[in-house]
Amino acid sequence: MSKHDPNRVLIFDTTLRDGEQSPGCSMTPDEKLRVARALAELGVDVIEAGFPAASRGDWESVNAIARQVRGPVICGLARCNRDDIDKAWTAVRDAERPRIHVFLATSAIHREHKLKMAKEEIIRTAVEGVRLARSLCEDIEFSPEDASRTELDFLTEVVQAAVDAGASTINVPDTVGYTTPQEFLETFAHLRRHVRGAGQVTFSVHCHDDLGMAVANSLSAVLGGARQVECTINGIGERAGNCSLEEIVMAIRTREQVFGVHTAIQSQKLYPTCRLVSSITGMPIPRNKAVTGENAFAHESGIHQHGMLRHASTYEIMRPKDVGLSRTHLVLGKHSGRHAFRERVRELGFELDEAELNRVFERFKALADRKKELFDGDIEALVMKLDTESGGPWFLERLESGSKSGGDGHAHVVLRHADGRVAEQRANGDGPVDAAFKAIEDATGIRVKLRSFEVRSVSEGEDAQGEALVTVEYGGRTHRGSSVTTDIVESGVRAFLEVINRIELGRQSGRASADGRVDARAAQAAV
Helix, strand or coil: CCCCCCCECEEEECCCCCHHHCCECCCCHHHHHHHHHHHHHHCCCEEEEECCCCCHHHHHHHHHHHHHCCCCEEEEEEECCHHHHHHHHHHHCCCCCEEEEEEEECCHHHHHHHHCCCHHHHHHHHHHHHHHHHHHCCCEEEEEECHHHCCHHHHHHHHHHHHHHCCCEEEEEECCCCCCHHHHHHHHHHHHHHCCCHHHCEEEEEEECCCCCHHHHHHHHHHCCCCEEEEEHHHCCCCCCECEHHHHHHHHHHCHHHHCCECCCCHHHHHHHHHHHHHHHCCCCCCCCCCCCCCCCCCCCHHHHHHHHHCHHHCCCCCHHHHCCCCCCECCCCCCCHHHHHHHHHHCCCCCCHHHHHHHHHHHHHHHHHCCCCEHHHHHHHHHCCCCCCCCCEEEEEEEEECCCCCCEEEEEEEEECCCCEEEEEEEECCHHHHHHHHHHHHHCCCCEEEEEEEEECCCCCCCCEEEEEEEEECCEEEEEEEEECCHHHHHHHHHHHHHHHHHHHHHHCCCCCCCHHHHHHHHCCC
C-alpha cells in the first residue's frame, strides 16, 4: 500500500488458492494461468497463486504464474515451517513482486485440539516462521489462523511478535465465518491502537461466509482500519465460500462517502472475469447473485419498471456498464467481419491475443452458420470456453444419439486420445445423455458417480446455445465440467468429457492422489 494514499484498499485475490478449495473447483495449470492473467487485467493488487508445498503440481502452477504474470504481487502460502517456506520462496521468487504468506493457528480450540501447543510455543513458532521468510523475501504476510475466535489479548501479543519479526502485512482471518461486523470492527480498532508500529504495516482481513456475513465483516474491518481485503471471484471457497471480490469492490465504490476509501479495480472487467471463473470451475453464478447475477439489473415489477423508465437511479444504485454487463441484444451475424467481432469482444471486456482471437472467430463463424441470431451471451460463451474444451487428452470425434418415447436412449461415441488411440463405444441408457455418458465411461475406463446435470440457456431464441454443467464424484473428490453448444446432448457430452479429462490429467500428475493433497486441504482451510 502506498504510504501516500492511506485511503487505498488493496484487493488480495485468493481465487486460485482458497477459492479452488470449493468442492469441484480445482483448475488445471493452464486454467490457473488464464485466471491469473484475467485478475491482473482486472487490477487486483495481490494474487495468492496457491500453496506450493501441497504438491509438485501446485508448485509448478504458482511458479508459472510468478514467471509469466506481471503487475500484481504474486503470493505463495506457507505454514510456519522451513519446508513450506522454502517451497513457497522457490515458487514465487521469479515474480516481479513476490510475497510469502505464512500462517499459524492461534485460537484456544486450535491450540488444544489441532496443534497441541501452548501460547509461548505458538509465539515462538510464528516468530521463527516470519523471520525465516523475511530472510528470503522482503514482502511477508502473517495470518493468525482463527483470529476471530482468539482471545483478544493473546491475538494482540501474537500480532506484535509477528510485526517485530518483520511481517509487513498482518492478515486477521475469520476462518470459520463466526464473527459479526461490530465485533470485527472493534478487533481491528483494538489491534491498531495496541500494536507498536501498527502504522508501518498493512492490516488485512480475510472472511468466510458461513453465516452470510463475509462481505459485511470485511467492510467493518475496513472501517476499523484494514487496508487490504482478501476475497475471491464469485465468492467461491471452502464451505459457504469467501468474501466476494465483486461485492466488496462495488460496495466500496457505491458507498465511497461512507467508507472513505477506494480500490484500483477496473470494475468494467468484473462481469467478464466472474463469467470466466464460473466457466472454468463449472460453478454457475446464481441468477440472484449480487452485482453480477442475471437478475442484478432485471426489473419485472410494474412499479419498478415505471420508475426505471423515468430515471434509472430510482431502482439501480449501479449502472450495468460499471461492472461490464452489456445490455446489447442482437449483435453480429455470419456476414460480420473480423474487425467488428474484435471490437465487440473488447466492448464485452475481454482482451485476447491474435491466436486466441483467431480461434474464437472461427468458432463464431461456425456458430453463425447454425444460428439465425447471435447475442452477447453467445460471444461470451465462446470466449469462456476458449481453453477448457481443447486440452484433452480425450477428444470427441463423433457423437450419434437418439431416443424414443417409452424406450431407452442410445448413443454411439468415438473418442480420440492425444497419444493416437481411438476408442469407440455404443451404449443404452435412460435417455441419450445417460447413454452417451455410459459410452464415454466404457471408452475411457473411468467410472464416476454423477451428482448433477444441469442445462441453461446462455442467450435468447429457440436456437439459443445451451450450457451444460456436470458434477461427478470420483476418488472422494467432486469434479465439475461445462460446455456450450446449440445441441443440448452434445453440450452434456462435452461437459462430461471435460470432467473425464480433468480426472485423467489429475491421475497422470498425481494431483488426484492423497499424497500432499490431504495435507494441502488441511493447510489451505486454515486461513
